[in-house]
Amino acid sequence: MSATSVTSSAVTSAFDYYLLCPAGAPIAPLGLLVEEFVLAGDLSATRLRTAGWTPADGGWWSSAAFTRAVRADADVRARLRAVTRADAEEVYLRLGGGTLPGEDVLRGHFRDDVSLATAAPLRLGGGPPVWRVLFAGDLDNGRLAGLRTALRLSDGTGPGVAGSGRLRVDDTTFRWDLRRVAGGVAWCLDVTAEPAQPDALRPLLRRLTDVVRRHGLVPATIECFA
Known part of the structure; x- marks a missing residue:
């Protein structure tokens, strides 16, 4: 079963991992972007937490403005390549970061969250949620x-x-x-x-x-x- 199969039994990370690449050269990563959605009890998203790591910038950083730009700007989004945690670990090591910290430690780098609109679930009438x-x-x-x-x-x-x-x-x-x-x-x-x-x-x-x-x-x- 492939790593991206819907029915794969592999454990899925709580985080989304991306390679950060220079504009126009998506195969040459400069660092990492790590994201996590915070969910309410009904599984709707309440916050989006992001941390980036680029050795050229001195380590880990967090920017709500960059997080929003990824969703709004196709040029910024084109600099990302979605990867698994294993891929992120390999790139982090290769770029001089050493061993990529566990996700509990990575959460400590989330400092500038994006608040997502929350409201009572919209009622559509009959049928399941x-x-x-x-x-x-x-x-x-x-x-x-x-x-x-x-x-x-x-x-x-x-x-x-x-x-x-x-x-x-x-x-x-x-x-x-x-x-x-x-x-x-x-x-x-x-x-x-x-x-x-x-x-x-x-x-x-x-x-x-x-x-x-x-x-x-x-x-x-x-x-x-x-």
């Missing part, structure tokens, strides 16, 4: 095809739906739709679980997000629609 993971960025045809395969999507129906997936685990049925939103300038995953159990959904939601991230989109927030 929907968890929407919103992503910044776009997909060319090749990346979209690869993502459809990695998410095990069949053809979807509905406005902007690029495909739908389904998984049954014990007595819970999970479904997800990959959808183009915001007038075609962003993407989202709409995920449901029946019965709705946030504890059961949490690991799958994390894994789905990581699969999409590894295909070039950057997660921006997670919302819950009841």
Whole structure:
């Protein structure tokens, strides 16, 4: 089973890791970016925490402005390459950082968080709750095809739906739709679980997000629609 498979049993990191690359040269990393979403009890995101490491800047830094720019500016986003923690460890060592600290230690470098809008879940009427993971960025045809395969999507129906997936685990049925939103300038995953159990959904939601991230989109927030 591949590292990006939806059904992989591999342990998924709590953090998102990216290589920081110079403009126009995405294969020559200059450092790392590490991110973590802080989730409420209903799995909606309340904060986005970020820390960067670049030896040229003297070590670890944290910038809410840079975090926002990654989501808003395609040129800034193009400097990132999503990687696994193992890849981040290798680059950190190669660039002179030594052994990459554990995630509990890395949290100490999160100093300038981005607060995400929080509100009572939007009520859509009947049906199960929907968890929407919103992503910044776009997909060319090749990346979209690869993502459809990695998410095990069949053809979807509905406005902007690029495909739908389904998984049954014990007595819970999970479904997800990959959808183009915001007038075609962003993407989202709409995920449901029946019965709705946030504890059961949490690991799958994390894994789905990581699969999409590894295909070039950057997660921006997670919302819950009841």
